[in-house]
Amino acid sequence: MNLRLVASLLLLSTFTYGQDYRWQQRVEYTMNIRMNVQTHQFTGDQKLVYYNNSPDTLSKVYYHLFFNAFQPGSMMDVRSRSIADPDRRVLDRIAKLKPEEIGYQHVQSLTQDGKATTYRVLGTLLEVTLAKPMLPKTKTTFDMKFEAQVPVQIRRSGRNNREGIAYSMTQWYPKLAEYDHQGWHAYEYVAREFHGVWGDFDVKITIDPTFVIGGTGKLQNPESIGHGYEKPGTNVKRPAGDLTWHFVAKDVVDFAWAADPDYTHERQQVPNGPELHFFYQKNEKTATTWKTMQPVAVKVFQHLNTVFGKYPFDTYSIIQGGDGGMEYPMCTLILGEGSQEGLNGVMAHEVAHSWYQMTLASNEALHAWMDEGYTDFASEEALNTIFNEPITHAGNYNSYFSLVNSGLQEPASQHSDHFSTNRAYSTAAYSLGAVFLHQLKYLIGTENFYKGMKRYYNTWKMRHPEPNDFLRVMEKTSGLQLHWYQRYWIGTTKRIDYGIQAVVDNNGSTLIQLQRIGEFPMPIDLVITYKDGSKELHYIPMNELLGSKPVEDKSMKRVEAETWPWVNPAYTLEVKRSTREIESVEIDPSLRMADINRKNNKVVLEALKPYQNPTQE
Ligand SMILES: [Zn+2]
Structure with missing residues (x-):
């Protein structure tokens, strides 16, 4: 046997037997967005380089068109009007939207490497039949032109939220769905939870010069637009006409932003950590609550860095917007006018998502407990530590017990949108997830537990871990078998007594x-x-x-x-x-x-x- 033959046989056997099923796709977005603040409509040019790292030949791809959910008769609308316990932010509000108030994303053209594709809209999804199938380990470039209307704020994104923030721009652009060893994760936008492809974003947003933007990524042109580099004593000169804000974010699963003419922008530096940016409308109340929250945010980052692993990006923005609190890469949108305790709590929760969603990015539609539950767990421990309170997670235990008594409990292993009630979903995701971890301390010992949490983060960051990945790390760290625990706690509604x-x-x-x-x-x-x-x-x-x-x-x-x-x-x-x-x-x-x-x-x-x-x- 000659050497070349040996080498090729070796290669063949690796390919046949040693195939790593945990490949992941990759995206590189370059977008130019032009926002019209009179009509609340914007146009976009989107160039997307897509890397097919899978062993499969793809003849179709799917995009999410999330804004289409905010139209009467959409699946989000029907679900909200038929579920037993609708989200009070949604109710029947979508059904009542007028044409100028709805949201939409209209694709005007879409080419693949310069050739026209065929596509059709399926509610909040775009199904694209490729001009040329993508072979394994190849890349292709999609060029899309689209126009969109920002809906009246109903859920997460939209214009003029109840605190008067002009634009909460989340789930706002045509976003490629994730494809992995389970296939396409192209779910209709019904209520919640997102899953994205890892990649880079280069986004230019052109908008009326009175608006201030905060969002994912790092601002690339602070000097030329006269924002984001305030040096004391400098007289900032801004060019006339609309401003183009240029942001770049690397190794993220999404890109979000918010814009308002009345944002105050303040900063804090986390020692050995990111620079924090705060964007909010200053009034008598928020002037105090946001100032008081800022050093708490620094301490939350420090605690999470020390106990659960290091935050991987160099900036993070806490932005007033949205309709509660929602996590995005390198930023969050939160309501800003509540009590001090409420503000600290929401801030800490969303910050902790930077660990369990924006860095680990488990599929939150399928394993919401690994995202919301772990996040709630980590943020509560951070706040308990900062305010010298005992770590008991009693609130999450109590909501679990209360769900058990209600008779509404369903296995936490379901897809987030398919629970029969919103209550069963949220208790399963938040409370059962947090209890899963605190109870794990009981099973493997507190010291092993924290060792395992850090090892899990460092092993799986930017790789979409699944339940088995978490359990294997915990098993290797503790030397104990734990799969039975996940099967019972997440897969069934069996109780401990x-x-x-x-x-x-x-x-x-x-x-x-x-x-x-x-x-x-x-x-x-x-x-x-x-x-x-x-x-x-x-x-x-x-x-x-x-x-x-x-x-x-x-x-x-x-x-x-x-x-x-x-x-x-x-x-x-x-x-x-x-x-x-x-x-x-x-x-x-x-x-x-x-x-x-x-x-x-x-x-x-x-x-x-x-x-x-x-x-x-
Ligand atoms: Zn959350």
Whole structure:
């Protein structure tokens, strides 16, 4: 066999057996936008270089035309008018929009490498049949001309939001859908959650000179437009006529912006971190709340950088706009006139999305819990730390318990738009996601948990991680098996309920009889408190973990008990009687296990009753 043949055989075998299914597509957008602030319409030239890194030949591609959702009869409109608990921001407002108030994106021409394509509009999607199929590992260039109308602000984007911000420009341009090892993620815009292709944006926006723009990316021409470089004592000269703002953003999944004539622009520098920009309308209230929020934002960045991994971009803008708070790469749009606490909370949540959506970018339509839940978890821990509060995530546990009691819970593994109620979606995404993590500390130990969170971020940044990717990192970090945990917590609505059935005396030892009442198995931390005040942790492993978590609290003696197989509904722990008398026995006093009935988790002993054979098993 000659060397060349060996080499080609080797190549062939890598290709056949070693194919990496985690390739990802890439985009490079160059856009020229011209906004007419009288008609609220704009025109766009969009050049898109698309890299097909997949092993597939593509004969079609899909774009999102999100603004088309803001038209009477759209899927977003119908869904909002038929779901049991509509978003109060939407209700039937879309159905009532007049022609000059609706949103649209009209594609006027679209070529591929200079040749005409054929395309058709499917609601908020554009299906494009390519002039020439794209072979694997090739690139192609799409040139599109489009015109659009900014809708009256209904949801996230739009004009004249309720605080009077002129333009909240999010989901505003024809955006290529993501294609990955699962195929096209071309979902209609019904309510929520986005998924994008990694890439670069070079965007020029021409607009009336009285407007100030904040958004994704870095402003490239501050001097020539006289914005964004304010040096004390400089007399800023602005050219006459419309201004063209030039932004560049690299390695992002989207591009958003907002514009208003009355924005105040302020900055803060995060030590060893990004420069923060704040855009808001200053009034008596916001002058105080936004000033107070700014150093908190710096501390949130510092906390997240230290605990969860480093923010990868060099700027971030917090912009008043939209209809609540919504995350975008390198910026957020938030309402600005609420209470100080509300403003800090929304800011921290949206900032934390820079980790769990803008850097990791899990598919939030399919795994919203990995985005909203992790974000809520991280921002709450940042704020708890900054304001010296205990980290309990109690709010998220309580909303989970309340959903369980409502009977509305559905598996968190569903597509975000397909839950039967908005409540079931939001509790699944935010609360179950956050509880998933806090409860994971209980399973693998707090130290392993934080080590794993950082490792997960550093391993998967800019790669669209999926549930298995997260679990594998946590398994490798802890040495414990965890897939069962995701299957139960995310894939089902099974509940955790353990109880102490009895504590009895048996010839010089104490028998603690435990019950698994719910179907969801867990390892058990059982803490015995003695009358002399000393405590002892009895750790009962569960067989699916294939091991034990490390000792978490070195100040308390830990006794490792026999493993509790998940099929067994009952378990008896025998504690040899010592000179100390038992005062109480409690399952998980850390309250990290989401046990739906905590009333049966603790027994305070009076006199021990002698042991009787159970009549029931
Ligand atoms: Zn969020």
